[in-house]
Amino acid sequence: MIKAGILGATGAVGQRFVQLLADHPWFEITSLAASERSAGKKYGEVAKWRLDTDLPESVRDIAVVSTRPEEVDADIVFSALPAEEALKIEEDFARAGFVVSSNASSHRMDEDVPLLIPEVNPEHLGLIEIQKKKRKWDGFIVTNPNCSTIMMVMTLKPLMGFGIESVHVATMQAVSGAGYEGVPSMAILDNVIPYIGGEEHKMETEPLKLLGEFDGKAVKNAKFWVSAACHRVPVMDGHTMSIWVRSKERPSAEEVKNAMLKFDPRLGDLPTSPKKALIVRDEPDRPQPRLDRNQGRGMSVSVGRIREGQDGAIQYVCMGHNTIRGAAGASILNAEVLKKKGYL
Amino acid sequence: MIKAGILGATGAVGQRFVQLLADHPWFEITSLAASERSAGKKYGEVAKWRLDTDLPESVRDIAVVSTRPEEVDADIVFSALPAEEALKIEEDFARAGFVVSSNASSHRMDEDVPLLIPEVNPEHLGLIEIQKKKRKWDGFIVTNPNCSTIMMVMTLKPLMGFGIESVHVATMQAVSGAGYEGVPSMAILDNVIPYIGGEEHKMETEPLKLLGEFDGKAVKNAKFWVSAACHRVPVMDGHTMSIWVRSKERPSAEEVKNAMLKFDPRLGDLPTSPKKALIVRDEPDRPQPRLDRNQGRGMSVSVGRIREGQDGAIQYVCMGHNTIRGAAGASILNAEVLKKKGYL
Amino acid sequence: MIKAGILGATGAVGQRFVQLLADHPWFEITSLAASERSAGKKYGEVAKWRLDTDLPESVRDIAVVSTRPEEVDADIVFSALPAEEALKIEEDFARAGFVVSSNASSHRMDEDVPLLIPEVNPEHLGLIEIQKKKRKWDGFIVTNPNCSTIMMVMTLKPLMGFGIESVHVATMQAVSGAGYEGVPSMAILDNVIPYIGGEEHKMETEPLKLLGEFDGKAVKNAKFWVSAACHRVPVMDGHTMSIWVRSKERPSAEEVKNAMLKFDPRLGDLPTSPKKALIVRDEPDRPQPRLDRNQGRGMSVSVGRIREGQDGAIQYVCMGHNTIRGAAGASILNAEVLKKKGYL
Amino acid sequence: MIKAGILGATGAVGQRFVQLLADHPWFEITSLAASERSAGKKYGEVAKWRLDTDLPESVRDIAVVSTRPEEVDADIVFSALPAEEALKIEEDFARAGFVVSSNASSHRMDEDVPLLIPEVNPEHLGLIEIQKKKRKWDGFIVTNPNCSTIMMVMTLKPLMGFGIESVHVATMQAVSGAGYEGVPSMAILDNVIPYIGGEEHKMETEPLKLLGEFDGKAVKNAKFWVSAACHRVPVMDGHTMSIWVRSKERPSAEEVKNAMLKFDPRLGDLPTSPKKALIVRDEPDRPQPRLDRNQGRGMSVSVGRIREGQDGAIQYVCMGHNTIRGAAGASILNAEVLKKKGYL
Incomplete structure (x- = not known):
């Protein structure tokens, strides 16, 4: 041990x-x-x-x-x-x-x-x-x-082949992300707080390093931009985010779904690694934090509502357990x- | 009477x-x-x-x-x-x-x-x-x-002069929008539902008519596109939305704020018309539905966090009372x- | 099978x-x-x-x-x-x-x-x-x-030896007890509903049969009374109840706690039977539904705050998972x- | 001024x-x-x-x-x-x-x-x-x-003539009672906390002084006892309580209701005094904090579900705005x- x-x-x-x-x-x-x-x-x-x-x-x-x-x-x-x-x-x-x-x-x-x-x-x-x-x-x-970056980047990874150009993301984040005393109940009951200090900056910068290329000496940042809007909602665990991805290839929703379904990180059987890193759902109203956050003992990221948006972008929702996977x-x-x- | x-x-x-x-x-x-x-x-x-x-x-x-x-x-x-x-x-x-x-x-x-x-x-x-x-x-x-369209369009109107090209919007909508029996508590307590039937279509089409030009015979739709992602959150009243607006003129956050502050619909003193149609807030974490939904007896739309985002877009948050203003x-x-x- | x-x-x-x-x-x-x-x-x-x-x-x-x-x-x-x-x-x-x-x-x-x-x-x-x-x-x-009767009666059973005379109980019940469509979110967000149809009657009558004596032909009801007040609260799963028990023997809190700790239903190892039917907690603020409802895979009833009240009564709180144990x-x-x- | x-x-x-x-x-x-x-x-x-x-x-x-x-x-x-x-x-x-x-x-x-x-x-x-x-x-x-004492004592006052002997009370209290940072959201979302430090003691002692007699020199405590159980629930404002009152006279529910309806504190027209100190409701499921807390601009106490309980006691629910009336x-x-x- x-x-x-x-x-x-x-x-x-x-x-x-x-x-x-x-x-x-x-x-x-x-x-x-x-x-x-x-x-x-x-x-x-x-x-x-x-x-x-x-x-x-x-x-x-x-x-x-x-x-x-x-x-x-x-x-x-x-x-x-x-x-x-x-x-x-x-x-x-x-x-x-x-x-x-x-x-x-x-x-x-x-x-x-x-x-x-x-x-x-x-x-x-x-x-x-x-x-x-x-x-x-x-x-x-x-x-x-x-935490939010992790969920999002796990869904972006299989889309890198399409030539991602830009990402818009709006998050709806659980209170546990702020620590036990982080969000007073008077602040969040029956409410949304449209601000989480520093969160947007992290979501706009970390993905570029994560999806960048290591050439043996250094990591060269990926070449797209992320624009984030972060919100706190009255949810205990599980960060939900709505994402728009615009890519050079203009893939169809079906192609994006397939890329996510085929995503296989080949981690082998590490103890904490979930059977499926990404779970793609077909229901019109999933993923939802209360129903899906414990998938893969909290280590799977759930994706749903993959659809074609305006201007050739792909839209979808992703969600993961912020204090476990995140x-x-x-x-x-x-x-x-x-x-x-x-x-x- | x-x-x-x-x-x-x-x-x-x-x-x-x-x-x-x-x-x-x-x-x-x-x-x-x-x-x-x-x-x-x-x-x-x-x-x-x-x-x-x-x-x-x-x-x-x-x-x-x-x-x-x-x-x-x-x-x-x-x-x-x-x-x-x-x-x-x-x-x-x-x-x-x-x-x-x-x-x-x-x-x-x-x-x-x-x-x-x-x-x-x-x-x-x-x-x-x-x-x-x-x-x-x-x-x-x-x-x-x-309801969501109203809040959003009231904030877009003063920006029309900048030559709006595209709008991304993610909503966080109150349960009262679905009617009294619309959202079971088991569906929404400790949860987000990333889907509201028909809502995204309404938000993507109605604004173009609203902001279109009436030439004496018909309304010609405005020439930009809206891409919407709608979510239900555990809030009683008040729809919050995060908005990205991209315009030909690439205005600064300050210019956008001024355009909103100067927005004067000249309605005179109608009984239901609020003193301020748009309330622009400077706090980093406003508007919030619980605190701001009753502004102007529920008829004002509150805006905050106006900022410059990636790629020359302007980002902001807007919120209004969905069963009153909406x-x-x-x-x-x-x-x-x-x-x-x-x-x- | x-x-x-x-x-x-x-x-x-x-x-x-x-x-x-x-x-x-x-x-x-x-x-x-x-x-x-x-x-x-x-x-x-x-x-x-x-x-x-x-x-x-x-x-x-x-x-x-x-x-x-x-x-x-x-x-x-x-x-x-x-x-x-x-x-x-x-x-x-x-x-x-x-x-x-x-x-x-x-x-x-x-x-x-x-x-x-x-x-x-x-x-x-x-x-x-x-x-x-x-x-x-x-x-x-x-x-x-x-459901509520089950949690309460499991805590009353080990106290029967003290000669129970009366029970006052106030419940705070989860929304899942009313079924998926039972409680609209507009009814319960930021609210308490001090009424659940038929519930008080059940809690006042069922315990007398449950704790009655079977003489080979019929069950003779137990000889005490229960007075119940039932309330719905914004909790997903887990009914909490505050109980006052008055008994002939006027036991101390310590004696009541010991009776509960010693309670051994001798069910053997049935698949659904929890290791401990009753879990007695010493923290001042437990049990709580969110933290304790899944004890014993949802089959244990948790008890806490056992204390001596006015007039020789014993007060305590009990809680159990209403759709599993209940x-x-x-x-x-x-x-x-x-x-x-x-x-x- | x-x-x-x-x-x-x-x-x-x-x-x-x-x-x-x-x-x-x-x-x-x-x-x-x-x-x-x-x-x-x-x-x-x-x-x-x-x-x-x-x-x-x-x-x-x-x-x-x-x-x-x-x-x-x-x-x-x-x-x-x-x-x-x-x-x-x-x-x-x-x-x-x-x-x-x-x-x-x-x-x-x-x-x-x-x-x-x-x-x-x-x-x-x-x-x-x-x-x-x-x-x-x-x-x-x-x-x-x-705060909780105020709501309760206002309902006990008109019942003093019946010769109150004992009061059982279980409270369901709003988070605002603990101050802005008092209750973390992680403590109370989807939860009940069956403990509020010091609260039960206050509710068991203050009413005796409040309803005691001033003889020109000192206040002689009223002669009954109160037994309280206090709970925190996910409600923003408004303390709800379930009350059992046992009196020498064993009044009917109708008599208690009439006593409350007739209760007239004769305060005259003080600026903050509500038109009705007590509001008695007939609906089976009222009062509720979200619906009734703002009655009398937050200064009225609402009562409902007055009924005859076991052993000649009267049961009812009362509710008031804890940071205004309380x-x-x-x-x-x-x-x-x-x-x-x-x-x-």
């Missing part, structure tokens, strides 16, 4: 890491790190557990440590830290020789850090050697994208690929 | 008509028409009143009649009928000499029927004479657009314009 | 039956019966599937039959029929020799029909012989109680007990 | 005070006090305004001061402070000669402080002289009860009574 630590273990994404790693066949939770305030206390006491499965017995009595490398006993650390803390702490861990699989945004756009979706751009892992050499680190950092599950799948490819 | 009847008076939009007309300075409710099943009974008994103001005393004891012209005593009838019923019934009323102010979709796209937003295209009322002559009717039909209030404002201009 | 039919298979509870029986180790779905309108069509076409797991492949192509005994091929039928239909149809099936495990209320209070919670009153199954003899039927009917799962557990005890 | 200050002016209840006082015929807002952090800045900048009416123009540019008497220019201060801060600060203000009309719980149960509902116990204002004398203050403190509106009505009776 690979020893796994979790940084930021008490928050909403941290709890998802604990939940998903508790029975993992390859990883064993050996360290739970959080703020100084929690350090020294048992995880079961400091983590106000809010998932609808029980707190795993195996972690209840683990003494929480602070987020310093010397306190953490692990081969790999999963980072659920807030961006501002992750910036320095994740570097400290990589420098100290840890593999860091991060959900934080701090290093995603660093030139030498892989921004990874295993189904999309596994070849970007070539950046690891460049990173280690350049930074003179024993360990390294690998990141997963923003956060903790994404980092864990990244780690599984690292293991499979010998980086861990 | 002008005698007013309401067709479909017991449903969700019908109740809004009753609420808004009960204290109207120009109109007096003289007839409430509904299905045969309700005919003969008192309105207070058959209308299961569901608005958060009390059922007006003045209508409680009115005996409901059926939707036949000979049973209705009125100068004008407001139609809240379902589209399939409205098709024939509204024609019967117009033929019988009534002015019909309709919220139904049945006749909106008829060449000789005005599709009217008083702030946008009052000159289209010229179609009335053409309609009466062609159909040999004493009365006539005037319609208001689909339905009953729209029909009533249409009737007020008819009165003011001497058609009634 | 025992052949199982489902009556009312397309509705909300019917779908739960399908979901729970699809992989059942003892039962095999052989007949799906619904209204004439659906008869002859494939289940996958007529059942608008609304659960968050996929429609089981094994039932997708089963041709739906009507609810007549001669059309149903089964040893046992599970009834998810509405009460008014169940009254006659269930009798038809029992007369025709079927075992009927019913979730409908029609026959619950019949003197010779067991109203069964396996953990509470398995000895009431003695009524079966009396029923068959009296009615001259080859088959028989066994019923499970109203409906389909209850009927299936009843059937498992019937099998185990040789009635099937 | 009487000069009015608001302590804790930026919070949820503070904003309600601002909203309700902005156009008040007797009071003029002259000071807005909040934490040191906000002091010196304009109210429009520091108060993140979250009500669905616009921030009143008249207060936008008022410079916020800190909560020290020497900084506040007012004849009366309305306190929306949190309990822990109110304890000392309100005393500072009363000592400095201000009339303090407080919504905080800190001094409610002080022997010499009136806990006031003008419709219920105006004679308790006699405590003011005792308070001033005993504490040697120029000013004084008057408090309003806990908080800011309550304090303002108290102040109006103070003015009318010459204390101000």
Whole structure:
């Protein structure tokens, strides 16, 4: 078993890491790190557990440590830290020789850090050697994208052959994406908030790196643009997005559907990898977050309503579980690929 | 006082008509028409009143009649009928000499029927004479657009000078838009439904007529295209939409904002007309349906987040009360314009 | 495998039956019966599937039959029929020799029909012989109680030794209890409805039969009273109730908690029986429907906040999954007990 | 005009005070006090305004001061402070000669402080002289009860003549009762929280003082007991409660209804006093928070489902707007009574 630590273990994404790693066949939770305030206390006491499965017995009595490398006993650390803390702490861990699989945004756009979706751009892992050499680190950092970006990019990947020129996307995002205290109920009951700080910028920049080409030295960004409008809606889990894709080839809806159906990321049988990365639905009113977010144990992205729009664009809806496929599950799948490819 | 009847008076939009007309300075409710099943009974008994103001005393004891012209005593009838019923019934009323102010979709796209937003295209009322002559009717039909279309078109009108080429719009629509029994709670609690039957087609076609030019004989459609994606969200009242507008002139966000601020429909002081047709907000996270839907007693459309997007497009969010500005209030404002201009 | 039919298979509870029986180790779905309108069509076409797991492949192509005994091929039928239909149809099936495990209320209070919670009153199954003899039927009917009654009675059972005198209960019930179309979203978003037709009567009468004594001939009602107030709240699944129990013995909160912890229904290892029938929680703010409804795969009842109230009463909160523990799962557990005890 | 200050002016209840006082015929807002952090800045900048009416123009540019008497220019201060801060600060203000009309719980149960509902116990204002004398203050403190207590006690008052012996109450409370950040959306969407810290104790003790007798020197508590169970539900505004009242006289439902209908607090025409303090509804499913909370501009308490329960008790449902009738509106009505009776 690979020893796994979790940084930021008490928050909403941290709890998802604990939940998903508790029975993992390859990883064993050996360290739970959080703020100084929690350090020294048992995880079961400091983590106000809010998932609808029980707190795993195996972690209840683990003494929480602070987020310093010397306190953490692990081969790999999963980072659920807030961006501002992750910036320095994740570097400290990589420098100290840890593999860091991060959900934080701090290093995603660093030139030498892989921004990874295993189904999309596994070849970007070539950046690891460049990173280690350049930074003179024993360990390294690998990141997963923003939650909404993941869902969208998984649907764009099979369309790259059509020559994507532009993407319009409007999101309807779940409250869990903002963390447990992130969205007050008075803000969102019977309401839509048409703004999520920083989200649109991430959705407009990360896809270009993710779908860019790694030439052995660097990633050259993909050549299209994304225009995003992000909204918060009264949904617990599951980000829904409405997408318009305009491509050089002007494919028909049928061709796009087939491309998605044929999409096979060839990940083999990684523990967290769903049977189907993309699920294409034919019903007129799906996917829906409440009905579809748990597909593939939360790791599948569901697509529906593929249709031809104005001006030759293709329109569709996609949806995925934001704290599983879009956060903790994404980092864990990244780690599984690292293991499979010998980086861990 | 002008005698007013309401067709479909017991449903969700019908109740809004009753609420808004009960204290109207120009109109007096003289007839409430509904299905045969309700005919003969008192309105207070058959209308299961569901608005958060009390059922007006003045209508409680009115005996409901059926939707036949000979049973209705009125100068004008407001139609809240379902589209399939409205098709024939509204024609019967117009033929019988009534002015019909309709919220139904049945006749909106008829060449000789005005599709009217008083702030946008009052000159289209010229179609009335053409309609009466062609159909040999004493009365006539005037319609208001689909609820989402109204909000959007009111924001497009001041941008017409920039040479609009295309519009992308993603809506997040309130459940009241589907009528009282329209959306089961099991369908929408903790959920988004990415489909509303017929809505996208309406949003893609009605704006072209609304913003088209009346040359004295017919309306020539405006020359741009709209691509719509419509979604239902767990919100009671208030449709929110995210809009991208691409124009020949490539205006800056500031220019667009100024055009909206300067927008003055010159309606004078009609009873239902709000002080500001468009309210432009500067906060980063507005408009929001819960906070802004009652602006201008539900008749103002709120706009926010005006910004420059990719490829020279302008992005913004708009929101309005769907059963007031988008339905009953729209029909009533249409009737007020008819009165003011001497058609009634 | 025992052949199982489902009556009312397309509705909300019917779908739960399908979901729970699809992989059942003892039962095999052989007949799906619904209204004439659906008869002859494939289940996958007529059942608008609304659960968050996929429609089981094994039932997708089963041709739906009507609810007549001669059309149903089964040893046992599970009834998810509405009460008014169940009254006659269930009798038809029992007369025709079927075992009927019913979730409908029609026959619950019949003197010779067991109203069964396996953990509470398995000895009431003695009524079966009396029923068959009296009615001259080859088959028989066994019923499970109203959803809210089940949760409450499971917590009352271990307190019977204290000499219960009276129970006050206020419920906060999920919308799924009313069926898919039962509660319009406009009725319940941002709202509480302080009334559920017939529910209070069921909660005030069924517990007395359930906790009554079977003397070999009849059930003598338990001697206490229940006073219920039932409310609908915007929750998808999981009925929460606040309970006051006054008993002759005036037990302490600690004694009540211990009685609940020691409660062991000795059901053995029936497939649907949860490890713990009652889960007693110590947190100040649990149980909560969203967090606890899936405990024991939806079959456990969770209890919390056990405390001493005014006048020597004990107060607590209990919660359980209304469409699993309170409906389909209850009927299936009843059937498992019937099998185990040789009635099937 | 009487000069009015608001302590804790930026919070949820503070904003309600601002909203309700902005156009008040007797009071003029002259000071807005909040934490040191906000002091010196304009109210429009520091108060993140979250009500669905616009921030009143008249207060936008008022410079916020800190909560020290020497900084506040007012004849009366309305306190929306949190309990822990109110304890000392309100005393500072009363000592400095201000009339303090407080919504905080800190001094409610002080022997010499009136806990006031003008419709219920105006004679308790006699405590003011005792308070001033005993504490040697120029000013004084008057408090309003806990929000849920207010609704309930207003319905109990007309029943006092029946000889109330005991009250069971289960509440379903809106999220606004906890303040803007009080209830995270992840805690309450699709959920019920069966616990509100301190609430049950307030509901069990405050009514006894409110309905107690003032003999010229002190208030002697009323002689019955209340047993409360408090729950949070996903409702924005409006606390609903289900109540059982047991009385010596065992009145019929009809007698109770008549007592409530006849209830006339004789407040005269105070600006904030609603036409009807109690609204008794006959529909089987009312009151409901979404439909009834704004009755009497949020100051009426609605009652329904009055019925005879087990053991001679009377059951009913009551509901009122928690931040208007239950908080800011309550304090303002108290102040109006103070003015009318010459204390101000």
